[in-house]
Amino acid sequence: MAAARMARLPASPASNERLLDDDRFRALLPDHQWGRLPLAIWRRFSKRLAAGRTIVYVGEVEEASCSWAGWWLAQVARLIGGPLPTGSATGVPMIVTVTEDAATGGQIWTRICARKDGFPQVIHSSKRFAGPTGLEEYVGFGISMGLRISVVNEALLFRSMGYAIQVGPLRLPLPEWLTPGDLTVTHRDLGSDEFRFTLEVIHPRFGKLIRQSAVFREAAP
Template sequence: MMRGAAKRKSDTQKPAACERDDALTDDRFRLLIPRAAWDALPEDVRLRFSKRLSGTAVAAYRGEIVWTRLSRAGWLLAQLCRLIGAPLPTGGSGPAPAAVAVSEDRKSGGQCWTRLYGRARGRPQVIHSAKSFAGPTGLEEHIGGGFGMALAVRAEADALIFASEHYFWQAAGFRLRIPRWLSPGATTVTHQHLGSGRFAFDLKVTHPLLGELLNQHGLFRDA
């Protein structure tokens, strides 16, 4: 009886061990930057962007948005973007609870990112986007209505930085690159290591003529 029980216990432990191994085998982000730069990143960052999110697996992060600052032009841009699913924060705010969930995007083979931002009044804002490992830079973010941006990725010290290279619109197999003079400007997202499973999230959108449209700073930790 004891040998049978031990065997059953061993059998139940094997899938868990396999899941832990499978969770750290996604090299798609690592391949976007030079190996030396990737290896120089803190271990927390490398592990966070190496999770194999297959099937129903979800990576969750909880924290708060410390501030969201919108210029007048930035506020107008955020309101116009409601027409394609509100991919930008629609109002400035002080500290507010926030959560992020990342899962597999079965349609593109990439990842679905869902961000939940609390508000002092009214319902929280939910922002959806999908990352696909495609295009001239190797990474694209689709934000709704057929619009998206190609992202260039680089590592600097303790941070992984995603910067827009260009914007595009696509539908039914047709793809149009949006001219720079029609784009909202440069979008930069910074994922900075803070230690002990914590990281800072910074989102900035800067227009060449109108200046900074959006500046958002959040603090998160592995859930």
């Protein structure tokens, strides 16, 4: 079934870049799960730009909330580069860029979220096809988060599977009390070349800490 649906993908992508076939995300899922994804999600996660090239997605934040504990978590996380959203404004522009990282064989993700006052928040991270689950998010300062992907209701989910810090040649798991809890990112296709990106952080003791949802489309070339 997966092969039949892949054959119906458009012959030319929306971007004017020459895109390379990429099966890195597909290899992390069983065929029966990959086959349940909409074609538009297949396209977004089955293409790789040439080294150093970038895809740009533009959108708007439609939902943003955090508890008091979530607010403090986001402030403390600034010590390692600020990987979590610090604002709760909605209706503001957001831009996501994905750049092929030839040095690590992964992807560099940059998220730029406008604020109603002051400079936009800029979040950098790197998705690396490494670690115990085959995929991890690296935020800098030696800190990474293992990710496991799955398909639920035709959406692609990325769930945290433990946190670690790299100290020289050693990879040390972080104890649970030093982690924010369970982080889930959902990529859901909306049709008409749009998709929704939702981030949610839930702590086993403090409950839902952070939730942010935005709707995007690929920028015109």
